[in-house]
Amino acid sequence: MRRRKKGSDSKKTKKKIGFRRLVSNNLFALHTIWSASPVYMTVYLGSSLVYGLLGFLGETYVLRYVVNGLERGKDLGSIVRFVVILACVTCAFRLALSWFWMVISPKHKKKINMHIVRQLFKKSAEVELSCYENPAFYDQYVKAMEEATNRTLSVMYTLDSLIAKAVSLSANSFLLFLIDPWLILFGLFPLVLGFLRRFERVASHSCESEIKEIKRREKYVKRTFYLNEYAKEMRVGGMWSNMLRDLRETWTDFRRVSVKYGFRRAVCGYIRRVGLDVVTVLGATLYAVWSTMCVGASNGGMSVGDCIVVIGSIGVISSCLNDLVQNLAEFGEHAMFLEDVRYFLAYEPAIKDGTKSAPEGGDLEVKDLSFRYEGCDRDTLQEISFCWKRGERIALVGSNGSGKTTLIKLLLRLYDPQKGSVSLDGTDVKDLTLSSYRSRFGTVFQDFKMFSLSVKENVLLRPTQPGDDELVEAALRESGAWERVARMEHGIDTILTREFDEKGENLSVGEQQKLSLARIFADRTPFVILDEPSSALDPIAEYTMFQNMMRATEGRSVLFISHRLSSAVLADRVLLMDGGRIAESGTHEELMARNGKYAEMFRRQAENYLGSEVNGHE
Numbered sequence: 001m002r003r004r005k006k007g008s009d010s011k012k013t014k015k016k017i018g019f020r021r022l023v024s025n026n027l028f029a030l031h032t033i034w035s036a037s038p039v040y041m042t043v044y045l046g047s048s049l050v051y052g053l054l055g056f057l058g059e060t061y062v063l064r065y066v067v068n069g070l071e072r073g074k075d076l077g078s079i080v081r082f083v084v085i086l087a088c089v090t091c092a093f094r095l096a097l098s099w100f101w102m103v104i105s106p107k108h109k110k111k112i113n114m115h116i117v118r119q120l121f122k123k124s125a126e127v128e129l130s131c132y133e134n135p136a137f138y139d140q141y142v143k144a145m146e147e148a149t150n151r152t153l154s155v156m157y158t159l160d161s162l163i164a165k166a167v168s169l170s171a172n173s174f175l176l177f178l179i180d181p182w183l184i185l186f187g188l189f190p191l192v193l194g195f196l197r198r199f200e201r202v203a204s205h206s207c208e209s210e211i212k213e214i215k216r217r218e219k220y221v222k223r224t225f226y227l228n229e230y231a232k233e234m235r236v237g238g239m240w241s242n243m244l245r246d247l248r249e250t251w252t253d254f255r256r257v258s259v260k261y262g263f264r265r266a267v268c269g270y271i272r273r274v275g276l277d278v279v280t281v282l283g284a285t286l287y288a289v290w291s292t293m294c295v296g297a298s299n300g301g302m303s304v305g306d307c308i309v310v311i312g313s314i315g316v317i318s319s320c321l322n323d324l325v326q327n328l329a330e331f332g333e334h335a336m337f338l339e340d341v342r343y344f345l346a347y348e349p350a351i352k353d354g355t356k357s358a359p360e361g362g363d364l365e366v367k368d369l370s371f372r373y374e375g376c377d378r379d380t381l382q383e384i385s386f387c388w389k390r391g392e393r394i395a396l397v398g399s400n401g402s403g404k405t406t407l408i409k410l411l412l413r414l415y416d417p418q419k420g421s422v423s424l425d426g427t428d429v430k431d432l433t434l435s436s437y438r439s440r441f442g443t444v445f446q447d448f449k450m451f452s453l454s455v456k457e458n459v460l461l462r463p464t465q466p467g468d469d470e471l472v473e474a475a476l477r478e479s480g481a482w483e484r485v486a487r488m489e490h491g492i493d494t495i496l497t498r499e500f501d502e503k504g505e506n507l508s509v510g511e512q513q514k515l516s517l518a519r520i521f522a523d524r525t526p527f528v529i530l531d532e533p534s535s536a537l538d539p540i541a542e543y544t545m546f547q548n549m550m551r552a553t554e555g556r557s558v559l560f561i562s563h564r565l566s567s568a569v570l571a572d573r574v575l576l577m578d579g580g581r582i583a584e585s586g587t588h589e590e591l592m593a594r595n596g597k598y599a600e601m602f603r604r605q606a607e608n609y610l611g612s613e614v615n616g617h618e
């Protein structure tokens with residue numbers, strides 16, 4: 001694993017957000033929640049308002065009411081009545097709120113999460129593959145995916161706290177103002193210290209961003225220890241010690257980042273808290289005691305009840321102000337993370353969607369196609385031209401790195417060419433909607449992936465419908481995977497991998513390949529593209545698979561890449577790629593008669609195969 005230069009991350013992640021953007025990002029989150037569930041938002045924020053008021057009445061006002069009432073000889077009955085009514089209202093409110101949180105809230109929370117995730121997943125499906133090769137974009141993409149749901153809801157939680165504190169603060173301040181207007185000065189002092197919050201906020205965002213990068217590396221290293229796909233390499237040789245070294249370095253980085261930002265955060269926090277405790281709370285307490293004892297209620301000073309209220313209230317005011325400043329800082333923090341989410345959602349994919357629906361089939365014409373990967377200094381594909389006739393079976397062959405997979409990616413519009421065009425039945429594919437165009441292809445990639453879902457879902461790659469079972473079974477028979485699936489306890493309903501299901505099944509690479517091939521038998525698309533479909537199969541399984549494939553894809557246009565040229569014999573036409581160009585094109589017989597590169601490759605493979613057979617018999 002390549003190590004990052006230390007310190008480079010903080011520069012990359014430290015970004016400034018203007019006030020307007022800060023407000024707009026937070027409003028964006030609130031708008032998102034409102035669109036998904038206005039009920040949830042109304043109850044959540046409305047309850048904070050009531051909560052703040054009840055808090056004030058129950059903590060501060062009741063104290064003043066009782067002490068002043070007793071001091072002034074108010075009758076006990078009315079005091080008790082007031083306290084009991086307040087207690088009943090508080091209990092009823094809390095009961096209603098608990099019921100809402102326990103019973104109603106999970107449903108609405110799920111709705112909100114789904115609303116956010118749907119937007120993100122939709123966008124992520126539109127993002128072109130080249131974005132995955134751009135580290136800065138990829139980083140932002142990962143952060144957006146990780147942060148979106150939590151951050152959006154956090155904006156509402158912060159607003160909720162802000163409302164409750166603002167209500168409590170206003171009520172307590174008003175009471176203090178009525179008792180003695182000078183007391184407000186003590187209450188305002190925490191605001192002066194608020195600027196320290198800004199330093200803490202910037203430090204904590206930079207710290208979190210850097211730690212996130214390190215955590216990504218840590219997770220990767222840990223994955224190599226427990227994931228099946230690394231299990232063999234980790235057991236032979238000494239690779240595990242390299243990964244252990246990387247894990248140790250990652251933890252060293254954790255410590256470095258924590259120390260780097262921890263000191264600044266601790267100093268700012270200390271000054272702020274001490275300032276609050278000493279100046280605000282102690283100052284106001286001393287002033288209230290002086291006013292009660294030295295001036296006296298009869299000379300315009302405070303009564304004992306007011307003094308007690310001031311001592312209790314000033315603490316509440318100071319903590320509310322402290323929380324409010326923290327809430328404002330949190331809005332800033334949310335805005336920074338939401339900037340990634342909004343940037344990602346606003347991303348305009350370079351591969352533009354067309355407007356027309358793709359025809360059901362037809363000739364696929366490739367004209368003067370040239371393509372270069374971002375950041376490369378030469379073209380991977382150069383002036384490729386050929387016509388893939390309706391129903392034609394083409395074998396795409398050539399040495400490693402000659403551009404076969406890249407050509408397939410361009411045919412599927414996973415990338416767009418810098419020069420040239422692809423047209424389906426006479427229409428430039430750029431004018432067709434991506435979804436309709438891609439739905440015309442059944443594709444099995446070389447690096448196909450199995451999902452930890454049922455066999456059935458892995459074959460269909462879509463939500464299942466009634467009547468699918470027969471379709472799946474037939475497809476599995478065609479691809480040669482049925483024998484293995486039939487042995488499974490739950491047949492096509494068996495979950496693949498044991499990661500989430502003890503009764504799940506782990507398949508060998510060859511078995512997985514057969515299963516992925518069943519996808520093209522289950523879905524009768526007019527075009528079939530297979531990128532080395534037989535690389536993990538033994539020669540007999542490969543032969544059977546190709547025979548089945550030719551039979552099952554009768555009438556469909558098939559393009560397959562295969563390293564074993566014996567399978568190219570079955571194709572109507574062979575395209576040989578060399579250095580990003582189509583070097584030879586024709587039937588197997590034509591190319592053999594031409595005696596060029598294809599003929600040479602074919603003979604060499606045949607000799608090797610025969611040679612190994614002879615050796616095998618000896």
Ligand code: ADP
Nearest residue numbers: 133373376380399400401402403404405406407
């Ligand atoms: P083949 O399928 O014939 O083995 P590929 O199409 O995979 O060849 O690759 C053709 C060339 O393009 C190779 O030199 C490969 O290194 C390069 N290449 C493939 N993918 C990328 C990529 N994402 N970014 C840059 N270069 C790439």
